[in-house]
Amino acid sequence: MFDVEIILRIVIAFILGGAIGLERQWRHRTAGLRTNTLVSVGSALFVILSIKISGDTSPSRIASQIVSGIGFLGAGVIMKEGFTVRGLNTAATLWCSAAVGSLSGMGLWDIALVGTVVVVLAHISLRPIANYMNMRPVKMDYATTTYDIKIICQRSALDIIRIAVTEILNKSKFQMKSLKSTQEGPEETVEVHAEVFIYGKHVFMLENIIRQISEQENVLSVSWEIIDKNDD
Known part of the structure; x- marks a missing residue:
């Protein structure tokens, strides 16, 4: 049943x-x-x-x-x-x-x-x-902006440049997420990509970091771009 x-x-x-x-x-x-x-x-x-x-x-x-x-x-x-x-x-x-x-x-x-x-x-x-x-618009101070800093330098000075970039970023308010090197152009040069983030959109502060990196010996060019903007 x-x-x-x-x-x-x-x-x-x-x-x-x-x-x-x-x-x-x-x-x-x-x-x-x-x-x-x-x-x-x-x-x-x-x-x-x-x-x-x-x-x-x-x-x-x-x-x-x-x-x-x-x-x-x-x-x-x-x-x-x-x-x-x-x-x-x-x-x-x-x-x-x-x-x-x-x-x-x-x-x-x-x-x-x-x-x-x-x-x-x-x-x-x-x-x-x-x-x-x-x-609702998010107050910029509470938004996390992630940047990719691209550095082209001489291959022979790669280790020195990586150390210099790390020291410069450690002294700033930016937090580094990753630091990697890639071979894109001629064999004697190498690209270094530093992915960093900060709360807000501090372009002037970032430009100051770019200036310090560009002043390093054997650095050929430095550029940056926004790769993500996230609201916490």
């Missing part, structure tokens, strides 16, 4: 997971209607399984394993495009769908329903607020 209550738990997990996934599908996200529904139903099934199995199998132990498993699934929807990370909200939603499914599997339907409403409202109501805050 079928257990009506167990079937009802699975159906509720299906409905609530689908409700969360519907909002994600509407916005054409990677994990949409089907993914969130399956995560919710699957979590419910695992919890029900732990309840039905006799022995020392605790539902809380199964729930902890579900959380770990969803972590791997969520990592699959997170993508990095240049300096932008996408999919974090989708991964968090999958985590919430698993929680809703687990609650449904335990028969805690009221909490599962409230959780579903809160998750959907978070996506719908908080999005305009987040967009508004992202569109």
Whole structure:
């Protein structure tokens, strides 16, 4: 005989997971209607399984394993495009769908329903607020600007130039992220690239550093460019 209550738990997990996934599908996200529904139903099934199995199998132990498993699934929807990370909200939603499914599997339907409403409202109501805050102009002092300083010098003086550049930058407010050398032009010259960052956009301070580097012996040319501007 079928257990009506167990079937009802699975159906509720299906409905609530689908409700969360519907909002994600509407916005054409990677994990949409089907993914969130399956995560919710699957979590419910695992919890029900732990309840039905006799022995020392605790539902809380199964729930902890579900959380770990969803972590791997969520990592699959997170993508990095240049300096932008996408999919974090989708991964968090999958985590919430698993929680809703687990609650449904335990028969805690009221909490599962409230959780579903809160998750959907978070996506719908908080999005305009987040967009508004992202569109606000950022005070320059709180923006991190990353520069690439390009130095062309004689190959024979490479080690000396690298040491000099490091000492000059250490005395400034700039923080050095990397210092690398590449062979791009004639064999007797070499390019040194120093990637540095600072809070704000201190062009005059940077020009002073460029002047100090250009005054070093065996330096043929020095230039700089902005490669990233990020808001902390």
